[in-house]
Each structure stands twice: as structure tokens, then as C-alpha cells.
Amino acid sequence: MPYTADRPGLAPSADELRERIPGWGADLDPEHRRTWDQRDDLPDTGARWTFPERQDEDPRREKSIEHSMLPPVFGTAQPLHGVSGVVRRFAYDRFSETKNTRWLLLVLGDRIDAVTAHARSFLTTRPDDPVTLTGVTSEPRHRPIASRFGRGRRDLRHAWLDPIIVAGPWILTVAAAAAAVQRARRSR
Template sequence: MEKRPFENNRGSERPDIKGWGIDADPKNDPTYPYKHRNNGEHKGYTWERPPLQPVTVEVLHSNERPNITAVFGTTSPPTGLSGAIRRFAFKYSENSYGHWLPLLLADRVNAVEGVLDDIRHGHFPNIFAEKGYKGKWKHDPAGTAARIGMIVGVAALAFWWFTRDDDDD
């Protein structure tokens, strides 16, 4: 529990701090105001759009907008089961759990697909390296050993549990 008394310590200048107060006066700060309101919203979606990037991959877009934005990323388009889940998610608006929760599920499915895809291409993923355990071992050997020990222990326990002889004879 906090033992200190109630106290006030406000109100004076701090010349000991380099740059103290130099942006305190909005009139002297070129970054103010941080929103230059121009009521452009009142005209709706009427601005002259930039040239449109050709759509060369499948791009899912929010149903809260009428179109695909003028530019977009093309990395990792939807594929496989995770892609199907993502397509389902985009039937729902950003306001809906029906949008976000399937996307989280798709991400987990996608991780499994990634491992299978690696193996299919003859690359068995080095999970130890991908999890950065080399760096963790270097800077936290005790913590790393404890974690690995726990994983091995749980695996051994599970192995024993599933292979134990249940026969009473």
C-alpha cells in the first residue's frame, strides 16, 4: 500500500531540461492545429482519386467501403482453408465479431498450413531457430533451460500417459 502523504508539486518552470517549453505556445508551433479542418467530408467521397493499382491478386475489402483503395499490398493473398475463412469473415463489417474472430482463427489455421507448405517444398522448419531460442539462450540460459525442460517434461508425461499399460491382468 502506498505510504506517502498527499503532496502537490506543480506549477514552476524547468530550465534545467533542454528544450523545456519550446513547443508550449501553439502560435509558435508549425504543427498546430493537428487537424486542419476543411469540411471536405461534406462533399462525400468525391475527391479525385489517385491512379488505380491494377488488381493482380485477390484483394478482400471491407464491406464498409464501396471499392478497393487506389493502392494496396499484394503479399500473401488468401489461399487454402485459411483463405476460405478469411473470405467468410469479409462478409461481415468491421463492427462485427463475425469479421474479427474468424480472421483470428484463419491466422492459426494459416500457421499450420505454413508448416505443411514448408514440408511439401522439402523444408522442415527449424522451430527452435524461428522462435529465436538462440538469442534467448545467449541472454537467458537459465530461463531457456527451464522452458525447454518444462516442454520436454510435459511431452514425456503425455507420452507416458498415452502409452501406459491399462491392462489389469
């Protein structure tokens, strides 16, 4: 049963590991390890519990299929919602934590949530501003060329893609909106 106060199985002793694995611990002589003596002198924490008081479970709350129950305390501030919630719930209900499909679906749910948040922002009095939110305006003040070249940065390989990934969806949205407005004018 997960989430119990029971102490997990202790690691095998150094002698057991030396018997099982030839050459194990040749460089780990306890006398030469600074933290060795400190492990035996840990104070008693005073923690006494068998199982913490459980928060009321919400059957709609997502959990991994590997666990039989939710942890005793869990967050409820951001419940799943909309299309992104459907995608995320599918990932939690169907795939193990060890499957890449699960994580890719969770990333997809995150991207769907980001797109819908951007779309919702246009219905407010302060819509998202793609220029300032991407940091383009602060780039010239922080040595943009010197900070990239001659420092062995790995991200230079895909740096040319960054403007396309960041600005591309905004440009496509503006182009689609302009095309829709133009079609509406022609039909009148």
C-alpha cells in the same frame, strides 16, 4: 464516398467547444502550446489532385463491407488462398470492422495459414526446425531468469503456457506420426 481528396470536416473551434462543454480547454491556452504557432506556418505541399489514378480492381480482392470501393492503390502480393483464404474472405464479406467475430476469423485464418506453411515445409529439403525457430537456443545467452523476475513483467502470469503453445503442436504431430507408423508396421 471514401478516398477522395476533399478536406475532411474541420474540428469545432475552441470557442465553440468552450460554449458547448463547460471547462473545456482550461489547460490548453494557445500561448503556452509550443506547436500552436507552427500550425499556421505550414508550407504549401504542392499536392494537386482530385482523385488519384486507380489501380485495376480485382473482383476477388477483399475489402471491408463499410467501403464502397477499394482504395486507389492496394497490394496484390499475397492473394488469399486455400482454406485460410476461404475463412478470411468469409470474414471480409460477412462482418463489419467493428465486430469481434471478423477479427477472430482473421486470426483463425492466419493460424490456419501458419499450420499449412509448417506442413508444406516438411515437403521441402529444409523443413522448419521448431527448436531454433522458437528462440530456445538463444534463451540461455540473454539472462533468462534475471530478465523475467523483479522487473514487474506482466507476461509472467502466462509464461508457463508458452512452451505448451509453441511445442505442443509439434509434439502432437510427432506423436501422431509415430502412432501412424506403428499402426502401419502392425498391419504388415
